[in-house]
Amino acid sequence: MASSDVNVNSQKKMKMMALILMIFTSVFGFANMPRSFYLMGYGAIPWYILSGLTFFIPYAFMMAEYGAAFKNERGGIYSWMEKSVGPKYAFVGTFMWFASYIIWMVNICSTIWIPFSNAIFGKDVTSTWGIFGLNSTQTIGILGIIWIIAVTFTASKGLEKITKVTSIGGTAVVLLNIVLLVGALIVLAANGGHLAEAVTSTQSFIKSPNPGYQSSIGMLSFLVFAIFAYGGIEVTGGLVDQTERAEVTFPKGVTIAALIITVGYSLGIFLCGIFTNWNDVLSTKGVHMANAAYVVMQNLGYQLGQSFNMDQAASLVMGAWVARFVGLSMFLALTGAFFTLCYSPLKQIIEGTPRELWPGKMSEIKDGMPINAMWIQCIVVVLFVALVSFGGDAAAQFFSRIVLMTNVAMTLPYIFLSGAFIAFKKKKEIEKPFEIYKSKASTWIATIVVTFTVGFANFFTIIQPAVDGDLQDTIWMIVGPLFFAAVALLMYARYDRTK
Template structure:
């Protein structure tokens, strides 16, 4: 076989590409969260977000990735060459902030999975240490955990990689157990659904907090976050066989499969979960809802098999332990990985003059100094939030909301620059999905507007629905503060470059 033939055989075809999209994006915990917030009414919003965000944004980053495949700076390199260095730095800095908030959130929520792994259910809302309440106790534990996490990440990842692999396999089993379990309950209950489904259920949320128009629109932010990760396909356009034809087809198939899986998953949860009976309690939040729902699945299977109440509860607790262990292992590995990978791209992808002192220094392939500064920032952030006097459930929910806003902001920057990217004829574009400037401009507006409207709705929801202006302002303050920090850092960089007679564009 010739070398060209061998190379062609190694290239991605439609089905492997579609599977890559699915494995990069689909996460089972997004299903219980969606059901908690909107019930069956989450289904049409997930489908809408796939049409207005997932597919068109995937095509955008694919064109970016193909045009700048030789650049190592990722998002920064894309936007620097399209818009300018300042815009690019603010964008990647905000992208990094999204991961910073995610690390903070997940470092907190991992204790929910730890509790479930040991006890079969989430007991974190009752934890107390040295007279501290649950929120303060969780904050203290998280501070210790973040320090240990950073120490581990700076020493090496060989052992953690094995844990991550084990956790990934376990999470795959969660999907299988959930779907098969739903079918078993459906059969045992002779087709009766715990949560009735009809036309009204598809447009009306059972959650009292999601009744207003603003609340419902804000859910789009959660749907967008459920599709986060699709940008990884940007790096495989040059590895796809007959890319101009197969890449769009593979992404469309993958996106459709993801949307269908989310829709079927939400329906499956409704088969064995009554929203009012199971999720209406005050201690249910977007972190522990996956465990609560899977625990309930075990209980419902036990009831369907005519087991005793005690045996059914025990089955639920053991299923909860399995889920807790799976999620604990997965998030532990992910936290170690993401405690260094986003900041590594931020530091390595941008000019070293942007970073004061020795923050840009790379040791053993890692920006260790920057990682310890990151650790300090996270600890200060945890102290600020945990000392706010809120209950553990509200504490978790606020962090999830902040993650949605911070994580999706870079999508606005990336999508917003796409039309300008298409108009720049000096940039070589070896891969094209949007054939003309008009279509690229239309989809730039659609994707940007989708993310922008969702974020605005998330921010104003607490103020309009509950009169909670503090939460709305807090969600604005986080991204705003980091944007100011980015501008100050870039201003310092400009002054340094002026002194060298090389002012950046």
């Protein structure tokens, strides 16, 4: 998932191609493809298509309608829900959305060292890191704490140079997709059209080679990963008023972009199987969700070397350099995103909501930055990183748990937004410049399908570890979102008393 800033004051309207590219860069995430291949093999493809049809496209149209109706509101999604349902619902939903970025930051504080390691060493060696007698998980936790403090300190100064890093990282990730496509086709040609991960029957597109995702519940829980891969589509709601002939161009652009992204993800997962045999490459010790992308791409480099008749040593060197390129690209992209997201969601929630909701001087904006709130946010992230890092788990379990926490927390706000859509449509006083869901039936069907898809995916993701006997993982996935929902309700109750 990526985020994009658009110049609202721009006089020039976006044409179809510009809109499609904007949606693509906001949504499409390179690492989702190799990570999905690691979890489900070719079996990931049907889930991406299903979640595209039941979540991505109908949800994008909802965001388009919201964005058109509230294009002049500063509060973003808070204003959408507050004017549709009410302030308490809006605050809890928006706070959950904001909280999901806190979970995202906890995730990135720990996992950003994997691309860093790949950029420097050509492979993930984070499991061997240790300082002052601490194990690798604890060491990465300490590095993460230093990282969030350094980023908060720099961002609080109002520096905007980080956008250059973001654009460099974004360009590098586009190049990664080209390397994946061209590289896979070269390997396919060199192997005489034989796939490394053979397609034996239709079961290859249903059953996962990963033992953890072979049960019915395991397969269903993968749906949340597919939904997470489509995250960021709410950004498109803010593009409506900047689109040429929006009532025609926008729904068409969203549909085309959604189809390209759905096909792109499915194709990318299939390309991974051209040069990666799951059992040979991904079943080995030390491979987990956070480093799967680097392992797969390092293997692409190795297989390319073999295709060019290089010896084993030269092929391994080529694999290491591809891994370095992936690591550097992802590190730059994540760094840019981290700097933006450490203040952007926080600034939006503070500017959109009543000042009285925030205790003390938390709502103060200095030099365009909510500095006090940023430091409180930093303390919360530090506490979370410390709590998870020093919990005594092995590195693979630690990374898997954080990724799962992020996926669940980031998809829950979608339920709030889709749940408010019926109330939004019922309010005749809200001017709606264009509508995609023109009948009551289409509104209800879209709302039920989107809400059910996200709820269903999260339910199975949460219960899967408990069914497999790992109750601790289930508890961790519930704790994050529940904690922030409780904080939101307590803050709103306090605000209610002081009104």
